[in-house]
Amino acid sequence: MAPTLFDMPGHLIRRLNQHSTAVFQQRLKAAGHDLTPVQFSALARLADAPGIDQATLAGQIAYDRATIGGVVKRLEQKALIQRQPSETDRRAFNLYLTPTGTALLQQVWPLVAALQAEILCNLSDSDRDALVQLMQMVLRIEDAPA
Amino acid sequence: MAPTLFDMPGHLIRRLNQHSTAVFQQRLKAAGHDLTPVQFSALARLADAPGIDQATLAGQIAYDRATIGGVVKRLEQKALIQRQPSETDRRAFNLYLTPTGTALLQQVWPLVAALQAEILCNLSDSDRDALVQLMQMVLRIEDAPA
């Protein structure tokens, strides 16, 4: 049987990503929030690692260095994060959540956690775990960065 | 244990997609081709279903109707596809591969097929199959569209 597009990991991954972001956007919008998956990742990471600079943040959640500028700018415009010129490196800015950002993250976190299961709602619990583990294996993710 | 970004399907899927497109672009570029994953999908689908219009193509490979205009335009500029005004619907254009497009697809297809395994090269054969099947289950893909 000739391989078709619909057996190809690349195609399936692309569509899975579409599905994932669609669920995210719908759920967040339904709850009255205006936050993209990428923006959420940035906030979540900054909550765990306050004060890191843009390049470090980009590395930890796998953004492009060029892309993160825009993401950070938009988060700053929404007053969710704050940029502080680094005292040790005059090129860099240290990033911090604002109180608004912290509050929003706390509101949104349970929503985002809940919607993860919904993304994979066609799978049983054990299949869901298996899929997560397989994806982590592909990406060689052992655990969260220190 | 608190859930982190790195356990969340949404985050993993986003990174998997990054990885997948990166491998695709690298391999195609290394072989001297300039074709994105999305453009390849469109060509592959048109080879199997010549003459469909943009909306049908978009539906079959899950593009946005607004996005496909640009994709089609670029493929046409590269002389890989051709737009023929439909004779039965004056709004629509029937899409066909050009000889150039057909030739390119034949050249590129084996490359793309080979690179699929590379995307998941951290997995064993059986894990690879399992991942593909799980993704198809999430997306409820049974088989290729008729």
Add this chain to the structure above:
DNA sequence: TCAAGATAGTATGTATGCATATCAATTAGC
């Protein structure tokens, strides 16, 4: 210490990806 290389951030250009709006044409419902 000082030149060479690396790095932080920005700018630019291209390509998805989607929401929304619009126009023209088609189909449905009555």
Add this chain to the structure above:
DNA sequence: GCTAATTGATATGCATACATACTATCTTGA
């Protein structure tokens, strides 16, 4: 058969995503 709803394509605007190039700054190494 005619209006209303739908649909094909395009346009606009915003948000990733990445390559490349550029400036300012930092770090290395001879």
